[in-house]
Amino acid sequence: MLKHTILFAILLSAINTFAQETVKVKNKLSQNVTEVFTVPANNKLIRQGLYQALFKKKTVVATGLFENDKKTGLWRFYDQKGQAMQIYDYTKKQLLFEAREDTTSNLRYFLDKQLDTTMNVTKPVKIGGRYYGYLPYLNLFTLPQDLRDVNSDVFVARVELLISPLGRLADYKVHLAAINFERTINMNIHLPNQEDMVFMPATLNGEPIASQVVIKCYVTNSGHLDFE
Structure with a gap:
C-alpha cells in the first residue's frame, strides 16, 4: 500500500x-x-x-x-x-x-487544358481544408496604403493561387475591383510558413498538372481579406 x-x-x-x-x-x-x-x-x-x-x-x-x-x-x-x-x-x-464540394464553395479551380468527358481530373487540395487551410493567403494581404481611406465595402476581391505540378505555390495574386477601379496586387510567394507553400497537386488522368485556385472574398474593416 x-x-x-x-x-x-x-x-x-x-x-x-x-x-x-x-x-x-x-x-x-x-x-x-x-x-x-x-x-x-x-x-x-x-x-x-x-x-x-x-x-x-x-x-x-x-x-x-x-x-x-x-x-x-x-x-x-x-x-x-x-x-x-x-x-x-x-x-x-x-x-x-x-x-465533397458544391456550388456554394468560395473556391473555384482551373486547369490550363481543354477538358472533355473522357478525362479523369482531380482538383488541388490544401492540407487544412477549404476554410482553415486557406486562411493564411487571405490574412497575409493588407490593403495598400493609398486605399486605406476608401470604404472597404466598395471592393470586390478575389485571390488567385497558381499551383505547380509539383504541388508548390508558384504565383499568388489579389485582385481588387470597384466601380471604375481595378487593381492586381502581386503577393510575395515566399511565405513565412513553409507549409503554406505546399499543396497536393491537381491531376489529369493520374498525372500531376498545374492548376489555379480562385477564392472569392471581401476586404475586412482591418484591411485584410475574409471568405464571403
Missing part, C-alpha cells in the same frame, strides 16, 4: 511539474479565428500538445497535436459552421477524408 501511495505521489508531482512548465498561448489568425496552443515556459517558440483554432472563440475549425513544434497524428479541420472538411494524418502523410 505504501509503495502504491509513493508511486501515486511521484506521478502527481510529475503532472503538476509539467503543468507548471507549460503556458497557454493565444494568437489571432484572422478577424474571426483565434489559435490556442501550449508551449514550454522556457521556450515559447516550440508548440507542444493540443492545438485548436476557434471561429469566433467557440467553433473549432482545426484541432490536433504538436510534438516538438511538428504536427503529428490525426488532425481534423472544419468550416465556420463546424462541418467536417478534412482529416489528415501527419504521421503517415495521408489524406483520410476530404468533404
Whole structure:
C-alpha cells in the first residue's frame, strides 16, 4: 500500500511539474479565428500538445497535436459552421477524408487544358481544408496604403493561387475591383510558413498538372481579406 501511495505521489508531482512548465498561448489568425496552443515556459517558440483554432472563440475549425513544434497524428479541420472538411494524418502523410464540394464553395479551380468527358481530373487540395487551410493567403494581404481611406465595402476581391505540378505555390495574386477601379496586387510567394507553400497537386488522368485556385472574398474593416 505504501509503495502504491509513493508511486501515486511521484506521478502527481510529475503532472503538476509539467503543468507548471507549460503556458497557454493565444494568437489571432484572422478577424474571426483565434489559435490556442501550449508551449514550454522556457521556450515559447516550440508548440507542444493540443492545438485548436476557434471561429469566433467557440467553433473549432482545426484541432490536433504538436510534438516538438511538428504536427503529428490525426488532425481534423472544419468550416465556420463546424462541418467536417478534412482529416489528415501527419504521421503517415495521408489524406483520410476530404468533404465533397458544391456550388456554394468560395473556391473555384482551373486547369490550363481543354477538358472533355473522357478525362479523369482531380482538383488541388490544401492540407487544412477549404476554410482553415486557406486562411493564411487571405490574412497575409493588407490593403495598400493609398486605399486605406476608401470604404472597404466598395471592393470586390478575389485571390488567385497558381499551383505547380509539383504541388508548390508558384504565383499568388489579389485582385481588387470597384466601380471604375481595378487593381492586381502581386503577393510575395515566399511565405513565412513553409507549409503554406505546399499543396497536393491537381491531376489529369493520374498525372500531376498545374492548376489555379480562385477564392472569392471581401476586404475586412482591418484591411485584410475574409471568405464571403
